[in-house]
Amino acid sequence: MIQFSLAQTDGAARLGRLETAHGPVDTPAFMPVGTQGSVKSLRQQDVRDVGASIILGNTYHLFLRPGDELIARRGGLHRFIGWSGPILTDSGGFQVFSLADRCTLTEEGADFQSHLDGARHMLTPERAVDIQARLGSDIAMVLDECLAYPATHEAARTSMERSVRWARRCRERLLALRAGDVDGVTVSNPGQGQFGIVQGGVFQDLRQASAEATVEIGFEGYAIGGLSVGEPPALMYELVEGTAPSLPVNQPRYVMGVGTPTDLVECVARGIDMFDCVMPTRNARNGQLFTSQGRLNIRNARFGEDDRPLDPACGCYTCRHHSRAYLRHLYMAGEMTAATLNTLHNLTFYLDTMKRIRDAIAFRTFDKFRQEFMLTASRLAPDA
């Protein structure tokens, strides 16, 4: 089972450690997204080398291909993909709502068609738990309803209440699995923990109610979901700030799908411990790179004869070996190596940022770090 301990706080910012069956995670932590069993364009060794201790796998994709039962027969997701560290899996719900075809929602669950072959499937709270049990992730997420933005208070309340009922069904299913009361489901990782998810749209009262109901069910950790869906960053920070204090102090807090480097720092400042986002990896593949001096896009013609590294302050493989001129050439030439080199750099930037955040909290200098960070990394690079 997973265990969380707080080592230090600095204001609302928290330094902690999450122990899992596959090793520890120092928090605040960023989880690179390995949708289909690989962080796109990287090897697992690369993911370790850039400093990631935990990765995220997408249940929707893995369920459809190669299938959770096949993965269970391989001994679970860790063994199948050759990643021996901790893994968190989402519930699959977000992709069912956003990626699948013809999704129909009922109290029972979500009926949808695979975006790959059109096959009909039903994702219920129980099934989301079973699939993740077969995958054997270290942290499983409950199935929640993903609310479109913007939504009325009424729609947000109705959706949030259903998410709470689904969360209860997810917890009951996991407890039944743990008790050995379910036939036909291989539990690949008996040490798997489960996180509840706070919903409620942009309404603080609903977030509050969701947090209380979710905590009452009782999980090994709590996520704040439904953020970074189009609302202004200031509103997101406000919602995080309002919600975090309602979550248990001694359990991990995870903001799902967030965010920019600034978002990470601002959410840590409001008491968040865990993050995941496709931004560093997806942006890398599009040529947008994060540096200590701000963002730049390597497609820009001005980099064509720029012999400097992407970021002189960065120690990643890419910055140690290659110039902006070469990286621009590889990108413009459509070489796959461009994606690899850019992804190595962006993930290093994200994970270095988390390391600096942890160090700042340890030395109780987080506020100073936060102010300096805002002046540099959260802008366009001066020469970009």
Added chain:
Amino acid sequence: MIQFSLAQTDGAARLGRLETAHGPVDTPAFMPVGTQGSVKSLRQQDVRDVGASIILGNTYHLFLRPGDELIARRGGLHRFIGWSGPILTDSGGFQVFSLADRCTLTEEGADFQSHLDGARHMLTPERAVDIQARLGSDIAMVLDECLAYPATHEAARTSMERSVRWARRCRERLLALRAGDVDGVTVSNPGQGQFGIVQGGVFQDLRQASAEATVEIGFEGYAIGGLSVGEPPALMYELVEGTAPSLPVNQPRYVMGVGTPTDLVECVARGIDMFDCVMPTRNARNGQLFTSQGRLNIRNARFGEDDRPLDPACGCYTCRHHSRAYLRHLYMAGEMTAATLNTLHNLTFYLDTMKRIRDAIAFRTFDKFRQEFMLTASRLAPDA
């Protein structure tokens, strides 16, 4: 300047060493193809790790993008791409004939349109030398005319004779560059050597005449070009066997664009020292993998639940870390990491094969090695 020394022979097979301004190359050697400044899907460190000591760059691609003058301003190709070992560049001719649009050939050279933007360019023997001087490769190739297969004796003779005239112009241009008699061309690597190319289609008498004329011009090494263009392997081996003895014993011999693992062994058996081919890298991206037990295609459904490594006899990153089941999943899911892992494996197989060839020659057991190799690696894997 490059220097070649023979250490040992075993029958016609030769063990040697090529010294270049960027380090030594033990021969027989295989050169991975890094068309646009990267071996597709790999980092330069990977290319070193799989055991490559020399790589090939394509002059046509680098001339068009990012341009040989830009590369010269970066200090040459080695510095631009971050590869400190030896590099061989082709003349650009093969791609002008096969890839460019509307190629028109005259005695002066080849007039063509870029396949990227339609811009008109003229590739003459002199220009092919100048471009490669700016790139600063360790070995530059002369511009030759690439004959279509099949061709009549008459067509092959006419083409071969033009190639000899072009070879003479290439040599004169290089000597002028070395003497400092050419303005406007930055020589990025004063130690660059130049190889002539024997042509003559499938006709032994023409190959013989071409070899004599090319050797008479005098180069630092000699290639046999125009092979592996559709002729049966047995005919290719026969042409290599007929041509190699006409080339100087104390200079390196390179068969261009060859080939399968079997081709490498058979050409070494006929006195060849150097090879390049896209086969290990391109096939990897298509899921076709070379193993000590033969070829297999990872797309095959039977690998879906196969927990074994690709090749139990292989020590590459892929075979040490991952199962066939995972590799099949990555391939079917379209993950870029599939290309990387498959390319690492196939290049390791090719470069390990060269190492085993060199060891066999050193111990004068090459014939035994060759017989055993034919029984295993040059077939479909028994369970593939």
